[in-house]
Amino acid sequence: MSLNKVEGVFRLNAIRVAIGQISPILGDVPANVDKHLQVVQKAREAGAQVVVFPELGLTGYLLKDLTYEVARPLGHVDIARLVKASDDIDILFSCIEESPSHRFYVSAVYASRGQVAHVHRKVYLPTYGLFEERRHTGAGDEVRVFTAMDRPASGMMVCEDAWHPSIPYLLSVGGADILYVPAAGPGRALSGDPHSGSQQFWERLLRTYAQLFTCYIVFANRTGFEDGVFFFGHSFVVHPGGDILAASSSLDEELLIADLDLDMLRRERYRTPLLRDEDAHLTHRLLGDLLKPGVNR
Amino acid sequence: MTKQREPVADSLRASVAGAIPVLEAFLRHEVCKTGFCRAVLGLSGGIDSAVVAYLAVRALGADNVYPVIMPYKLSSPASLQHAEMVLADLGLRRIVVEITPQIDAYFAGQQDVTPLRKGNKMARERMSILFDYSAQHQGLVLGTSNKTELLLGYGTQFGDTASALNPIGDLYKTQIRELAAVLGVPTPICEKAPSADLWEDQTDEKELGFTYDEADAILHLLTDERLSPEDAAVQSGLPLELVSQIARRVRLNQYKRRMPVIAKLSSRTIGIDFRYPRDWGQ
Numbered sequence: 001m002s003l004n005k006v007e008g009v010f011r012l013n014a015i016r017v018a019i020g021q022i023s024p025i026l027g028d029v030p031a032n033v034d035k036h037l038q039v040v041q042k043a044r045e046a047g048a049q050v051v052v053f054p055e056l057g058l059t060g061y062l063l064k065d066l067t068y069e070v071a072r073p074l075g076h077v078d079i080a081r082l083v084k085a086s087d088d089i090d091i092l093f094s095c096i097e098e099s100p101s102h103r104f105y106v107s108a109v110y111a112s113r114g115q116v117a118h119v120h121r122k123v124y125l126p127t128y129g130l131f132e133e134r135r136h137t138g139a140g141d142e143v144r145v146f147t148a149m150d151r152p153a154s155g156m157m158v159c160e161d162a163w164h165p166s167i168p169y170l171l172s173v174g175g176a177d178i179l180y181v182p183a184a185g186p187g188r189a190l191s192g193d194p195h196s197g198s199q200q201f202w203e204r205l206l207r208t209y210a211q212l213f214t215c216y217i218v219f220a221n222r223t224g225f226e227d228g229v230f231f232f233g234h235s236f237v238v239h240p241g242g243d244i245l246a247a248s249s250s251l252d253e254e255l256l257i258a259d260l261d262l263d264m265l266r267r268e269r270y271r272t273p274l275l276r277d278e279d280a281h282l283t284h285r286l287l288g289d290l291l292k293p294g295v296n297r
Numbered sequence: 298m299t300k301q302r303e304p305v306a307d308s309l310r311a312s313v314a315g316a317i318p319v320l321e322a323f324l325r326h327e328v329c330k331t332g333f334c335r336a337v338l339g340l341s342g343g344i345d346s347a348v349v350a351y352l353a354v355r356a357l358g359a360d361n362v363y364p365v366i367m368p369y370k371l372s373s374p375a376s377l378q379h380a381e382m383v384l385a386d387l388g389l390r391r392i393v394v395e396i397t398p399q400i401d402a403y404f405a406g407q408q409d410v411t412p413l414r415k416g417n418k419m420a421r422e423r424m425s426i427l428f429d430y431s432a433q434h435q436g437l438v439l440g441t442s443n444k445t446e447l448l449l450g451y452g453t454q455f456g457d458t459a460s461a462l463n464p465i466g467d468l469y470k471t472q473i474r475e476l477a478a479v480l481g482v483p484t485p486i487c488e489k490a491p492s493a494d495l496w497e498d499q500t501d502e503k504e505l506g507f508t509y510d511e512a513d514a515i516l517h518l519l520t521d522e523r524l525s526p527e528d529a530a531v532q533s534g535l536p537l538e539l540v541s542q543i544a545r546r547v548r549l550n551q552y553k554r555r556m557p558v559i560a561k562l563s564s565r566t567i568g569i570d571f572r573y574p575r576d577w578g579q
Contacts, residue, residue, distance in 0.1 A: 023326075025578065025579065026574055026576045026577060026578060026579060027574075027577050027578050028578055060574075060576075062574045062576070063574065064572040064573055064574055065571065065572045065573050066573060066574065066577065187319065189315055189316040189319040189320075190312045190313070190315070190316055190467075190472075224326055225322070225323055225326040225327050225576075226574060226576050227574045227575045227576050228323070228327070228462075230319050230322070230323060251318065251319070251322050252322075
């Protein structure tokens, strides 16, 4: 795993984020915890305050019936090993979470100070084409902004969640400064471009969101192959002006580092006050009308 | 003035070069996951196996690739010569296994053996040799069937369609030609008429009754674009009769693209509700 070095010194009002773009071992949770811990150590050495891993980094993606075997309650010893490592660096990771009533979720977990600070259960489970998530997992029904310690207000959306604008919208109305997007995005290489068509779409999508919601977006996509499916990597960070701050250029495992200048949020939100002018009450009222029984949709 | 529509085959060709780094990474990751970074493939002298050889060498290095040339006594001398060109160009080891003795022994004394039966037997013999090499050298068998052949069922079940990994199974023949040019496959291999070389003077297009350009245009519209045969005929400018013939072939040959069907008796039946990824634990 190569380290993308950042030149210069720490800015005062900034947060250094690392993305662990990895290729998990399919179905081997303890081995993937080890892999995460190695990357956490590298991120720590690089001075990162937060390290972000891809969707289902602890399990691999094309699980099918393995879902049942890799699922872990968040108190499980495998998960605890990783959470404990968040003592001095925040860790965002993803796994199949098993609830006390034995429901299975694709979850993103934000651990900080050795504790689970927030859990987001993936709301939109793609079940079409090559995807069959809904066959094996249940959908989350909460979308909340959280703040760990003195970190900026943050939100998480897992992969397909981001393809539904309601999720970043809700997180934006909730006050998020940073949106984290752990993903397992498969590539389709025959798009007529060296980069896959889906990679281009992700970039367009998240750059647009960052600009519209005037926030930072951290996209942590996995790499590697599972049963012939190629995950395109290309993790990146977008700043509130909509430009790419840092991006992985490779299909391989990599540690990407970016400094998020929090003063930029202030400047951008004053310059383009979309959040100030957003009328969530109007949206709420009209959505309520639209969703009344008998209204044609 | 109406805009001239780009031929479908041309648009298929345009996007192929971008797939090379992905295919290289596919071979490297999926082969090396087994713990052995070696691959075995049958080298026929044709364009498909040549492309796989070039990709495998880029991904794994020539030392880790075991190309096996398996001629029958009636195989075209040009096929052997073209396979040798690939070996020379890539610096690959030379492995030649004649299949004439076992094929002739099996059919000795049998009357009225059709070319199709004989061709299928030869394809399965070659597959069996490749899997033996796989065990001997601890390398995975690479498939060399393209998407056109797989969709049309133009291959032998458990013969040339069998493999552990297939890097070109999602590429049409017209795309393979483009890929071959980018990869630097020698021109005589790229330019000759495609042939399974199962009997003398056989060519794929003569046997199939249509060209690969026609087949690929139709298959792309039916499969990837999900058009009806009627709309595919209009879009491609090809006769509906041909489009329907190809659609029928795809349907009739579905069995070749699946593992054997198992009679379901229990609550967890392999392939139905016992569903695990192949890369389980890798």
